[in-house]
Amino acid sequence: MTTPALSIRGVRRTFGAKVAVDDVDLTIDAGTFTGLLGPNGAGKSTLIACTVGLDRPDAGTAEVFGRDVWDEPDEARRLMGVLPDNLALPEYLSGRELLGHWGRLHGLDAAEVDSRADSLLRVLELDGSAERTLVLDYSTGMRKKIGIAVALIHRPRLLVLDEPFEAVDPLSAIAIRRILQSFVASGGSVVMSSHSMLLVESLCDVVSILVSGQLVLDEPMAQIRQRGTLEEVFIEAAGQPQDHTHDELSWLA
Numbered sequence: 155m156t157t158p159a160l161s162i163r164g165v166r167r168t169f170g171a172k173v174a175v176d177d178v179d180l181t182i183d184a185g186t187f188t189g190l191l192g193p194n195g196a197g198k199s200t201l202i203a204c205t206v207g208l209d210r211p212d213a214g215t216a217e218v219f220g221r222d223v224w225d226e227p228d229e230a231r232r233l234m235g236v237l238p239d240n241l242a243l244p245e246y247l248s249g250r251e252l253l254g255h256w257g258r259l260h261g262l263d264a265a266e267v268d269s270r271a272d273s274l275l276r277v278l279e280l281d282g283s284a285e286r287t288l289v290l291d292y293s294t295g296m297r298k299k300i301g302i303a304v305a306l307i308h309r310p311r312l313l314v315l316d317e318p319f320e321a322v323d324p325l326s327a328i329a330i331r332r333i334l335q336s337f338v339a340s341g342g343s344v345v346m347s348s349h350s351m352l353l354v355e356s357l358c359d360v361v362s363i364l365v366s367g368q369l370v371l372d373e374p375m376a377q378i379r380q381r382g383t384l385e386e387v388f389i390e391a392a393g394q395p396q397d398h399t400h401d402e403l404s405w406l407a
C-alpha cells in the first residue's frame with residue numbers, strides 16, 4: 155500500500171460553542187487532484203489550516219506522506235506547498251524578493267531560486283513591473299498569484315490550496331489551471347477548496363464535501379458524473395436552498 159499524500163484522522167476544531175470541524179477523517183491519495191467543497195462557513199478553511207499546521211486542532215492528526223505536521227513540521231513543510239486563507243505575506247518585499255526569500259528559507263541555492271522565480275513570475279504574469287512592486291501594493295488577485303508561486307517554489311509533492319482561483323482574472327486562471335494540471339500529471343497531488351462547480355468538475359478526480367464541519371461526501375468524480383452534474387450532487391449533499399426571495403424581498407420590487 156502506498157503512503158497517502160495527506161492523511162487526516164479525527165480532526166476537530168471548535169471556537170467556543172461552535173464546532174467548525176467535526177471529527178473529520180480524509181485521505182488524499184498520492185497523484186490525485188481533490189476538490190474540497192462546502193457551503194460558506196462549512197469549515198473548509200479551518201480544516202485546511204489544521205491540516206497544514208497553521209492552526210492547532212482540539213483533536214486529531216494530519217500526516218503529509220507519513221510525516222505528522224505537528225511532530226515533524228520541517229519534514230512535512232518540505233513536502234507540501236500551502237496557499238492558506240487570508241495569507242499573511244511580508245508586505246515590504248517585492249514579489250521577486252518574496253520568492254527569493256522563500257526559496258532560500260527552503261535551502262535552495264541563489265541561482266536555482268532565481269531561475270524558478272523567473273519562470274513562476276512569467277507564467278503567472280507577475281513579471282515586469284509587477285515583480286518589483288511591493289506586496290503591500292498588490293491587488294487581491296496578484297496576492298493570490300504570488301501566494302501560489304510561494305507554494306510552488308520549493309517543488310513540493312503536495313499542494314494544499316484554499317480557493318486558489320478566487321479573485322484571479324480569466325487569463326491568470328488559465329495559467330493556474332495549466333500549472334496545477336501539469337503538477338498532477340508529473341506525479342504531484344493537489345487538494346484545493348473552491349466554490350466553482352465548473353472548475354472542480356473539469357480539474358478534479360476526487361470530490362470531498364464538508365457540511366457544518368462534517369465530511370458528507372468523498373467520491374471519485376467519475377462516480378459523481380454517473381449520478382448527475384456536480385452542482386446537483388452538491389445540492390443533494392448540502393441541502394436545497396429555500397427560496398424566500400419573493401416573500402422576504404417584496405419591498406425590492
Ligand SMILES: Nc1ncnc2c1ncn2[C@@H]1O[C@H](COP(=O)(O)OP(=O)(O)OP(=O)(O)O)[C@@H](O)[C@H]1O
Binds near residue numbers: 169172173195196197
Ligand atoms: N477564528 C475564529 N473564531 C471564531 N469562529 C471562527 C474562526 N474561524 C472560523 N470560525 C467559524 O468556523 C466556521 C467555519 O469557518 P471556515 O472559514 O472554516 O468556513 P469555510 O468553509 O472556509 O467558509 P467559506 O466558504 O465562507 O470561506 C464558521 O462558522 C466560522 O464563523
